[in-house]
Amino acid sequence: MISRPETAVGALTVLELLAQEAPPSAFDAVVHDARAAGLPADQLTHIERARELALSVQALFQHREQREAGLNALVETARDLTLPYTLTALLKVITQRARRLLHLDMSYISFPAEREGDFYVHSADGQTTALTEGMPVPGTSGLAVDVQNGSAPFWTPDYLSDDRITHSEEVDGVVRAEGLRAILAVPLRHADSFFGVLYCADRKVRHFSPHEIALMTSLADLAAVAIEKSRTLNRVQAEIAELELDISAAKSGLADAARGHGAQARLTDMVLEGGDLHTLARVAAEELDSTVLVLGPDGATLAPAGEQPERLPDSLARAALDAHHNRRPVPLADGTWVAAIAAGAEDLGTLVVRPADGRAGFDERLLEHTARTAAIMQLMLRSTTIAESQIRDAFFDDLLAVPPGQSEQLEERARRLSIDLNRPHVVVVARPEGGAQGRALIWASSYTYRKGGLRSIRDGVISLLLPGEDAGAAAKEVSDALTPLLEHPVTVGAAGPFTGLDPVRPALAEAMRCLDALAALDCHGTTASARDLGFLGVLLGDVRDVAGFIGDAIGPVIAYDAQRFTQLVQTLEAYFDAGGSPTYAAETLHVHPNTVSRRLERITELLGPDWQKPAETLEIQLALRLHRVRGALRPYEDGTAGQPTR
Known part of the structure; x- marks a missing residue:
């Protein structure tokens, strides 16, 4: 109970409670006791004023504590954001920190989509549905419109009932599914560029204080720097990885070049020492770690090395022509390589190489050098033949001219x-x-x-x-x-x-x-x-070989008549003139039809069973006419004129 002097005692009690960080109800109890003691109104007013001042001081302390806690949280967040994260992990840390900073139910970050003006949700924390991750956010609706246009935070205590917002059914459906009410949107900016929005949401109506908005803005600024740093780091790491690949490729290329140079020197020394194609094939097989086969221009095997296949690919001949024509090695489907052994347009052979185990990596330059070395050796062996071949072709051109x-x-x-x-x-x-x-x-x-x-x-x-x-x-x-x-x-x-x-x-x-x-x-x-x-052919031939044509068509019949003094040629003419009728032919020849039939059988024996087919009969009739004309113009040429016939 308050004793006298009551005002001083009441004020002292309030100070003691303030020092003890007592709850507001304890201050209210002091005022209640003063009223119960029946203190005068002026003294009661002083005690109530002391309570109000104490509560104000206590609220100020709490605000400072909250501000200090927020700043500490920001410092802790800034320290966390300096750690190396992937972009996905970093965004997850940011959304988690945003929730904890203001004790909210949910937070998420949206980035611009491929379609200009639209966004998509990249990372979220605290969601209860599967509708947020990757969700498209139209750039013409929601809080993103105001954030993008004003480049400043924008918030609403109750999203669905706020008429200031341009609503879309897609976004509103997600907000309903998540049960969200209050939403705060803060832009993510770095320098003068805007590249996303940080959202904080609560599932109850809530009015965000200036302190909370400032706190989230500071977090967004820190997050923007961290995101840009992560992106830059990713780009740098990608460039470093690419440079490492280039360096590795360069080292590998240098090693291959050194190895190829050594192999080329070995092949050159072998030529200078008088080696043959068999030595070349063996050395090439060792250097290329392959089976090697040297073929001549006629396709014959000149020098094999290594375990040869039972049969060569069917496409080898065509690939060899392509290699000669294009002046480049040609790969086959089974991993075999074909290179031309050539000197200019002269075909000196073909080099066939099949890498061990069908491996994909292959030193094509060494293959080309091996083919050139084989060409040099072939030239050394066939220089006289090649020169003769070129002279022979030139002779043919002159012969035609x-x-x-x-x-x-x-x-x-x-x-x-x-x-x-x-x-x-x-x-x-x-x-x-x-x-x-x-x-x-x-x-x-x-x-x-x-x-x-x-x-x-x-x-x-x-x-x-x-x-x-x-x-x-x-x-x-x-x-x-x-x-x-x-x-x-x-x-x-x-x-x-x-x-x-x-x-x-x-x-x-x-x-x-x-x-x-x-x-x-x-x-x-x-x-x-x-x-x-x-x-x-008689019509097309430059030398009109009429005799040869007649001999091919009816030569055996003419020879038979000459040897046996028969009339098979005359019978043939009558037979064709009668339209292929033995009876009418017999009337023309004044013989019995059986005689014509026997003569036709003899003709079949001489000319073969197909002589009465349309194509053959056409040539036989033409030969008969040419034979008759030749006989009329040159009756003594064949030595048969004046000989009896029967």
Whole structure:
């Protein structure tokens, strides 16, 4: 109970309670006791005033304590933000600190989305649904509009009921799902750039004080610096990692270059010491850690090294042509590499290398150097042959350019080059299509070298002068070799056989006419010679070999008549004139139909069972007419004129 003097005692009691940090109810009890004691009104007023001052001082102390706690929390947060975090971990720390700083229910951070003006939630803390992480936030609604426009904090005590905010159904749905009421949005800025928003939210209506807003703004400023530092650190780390990769690649490249230089020096020393292709293949297999195979221009194996496969890939021939044409090694699907062994346009062979265990990393430069070394060795071994090959091709061009009758010098050159045109030869022509002329020319060089022939190319047509007696068979062989390499059927014409120098140009012209005839007949991808074309060959041939055509068509019948004095040729003419009727033919010949039938059986034995097919009958009838005309114009040429017939 308060005793007298009551005012002084009451004031002292209030000071004692203030010193003891008593709760507000203790101060109210002092005033209550004074009233109960019946103190005068003026004394009671002094005691009440003392209580109010004590409560004010106590509130001031609490505010300072809260401010000190907030500042301590900011200092602690700043210290935490200096630690190395990934961006995701850093944002998680920031959202957690924001919640604890103001004792809120939820906090999250949004960043600008790819679509200009929009945002998305990157990190959140305290959420109760799965609708926040990664949630898009339209830039035209919500608190982000005001924060972005004013670059200052914006808050609302009750989001859903606040008419100042531009609402969107998407954001409002998430706010309802989370049960949020009060929301504070603070911009994340660094220097003059704005790159996100820090949100703090409570699930009850709450009015944020200036102190709380200032505290969150300071946190946002610290967070912005930390985020920018983290981004910069990530960029620097990425650049450092890239530099480390570049340095590692450079070191590896230097090591490979040093190793390649040593291997090249070893290969060069081997050449200078007189090594052969077998030594080259062995050294290359060791340096490349691979199986090595050196092939000649004809595809024959010259030098193997290492365990060779049972069979070479089917695509090897085409890859070899590509390697020669492009002057670069060509990889196959199974890991095998193919490199050209060449000197200029001259095909000296092919280098086939299969890395051990099919590994992907491969020293392509060392492969190219190995191929060049093999080319040098081939040149050393075949220098005379290569020079002769080039001279032989030049001789063929001259042979086609010099007019007939002026071949004395060519004959002398042919003797020096050991070209014997007194042997039967044929001319084969092919026109590569689809941009494959370079590949076909490389093949032709190798092919004529193997066959002992000559090659030339004019106006996109490859011409081959080859030893042989069957032009059609030579054309078929060339087509069969070129078609798989060029990946499309090749049309080939041929002419011959012939002997001597003068027939070469006419034979080439005849072969070209055959090639043009096949194109005109829409027989692309086929082969033919003048003889294969039948009567078309007689029309196309520069040398009109009528006798040869007649001999091919009905020669056995003519010979049979000459030896046995029969009338099979006459019977054939009557048979065709009668439209293929033995009865009408018998009337024309004035013999019995059975006689005609027996003669037709004999003709079948001589010409074969297919002589009455349309194509054959056409050629037989043309041969019969040519035979009759020749007999009328030159009755004594075959020595049969005046001989009896029956």
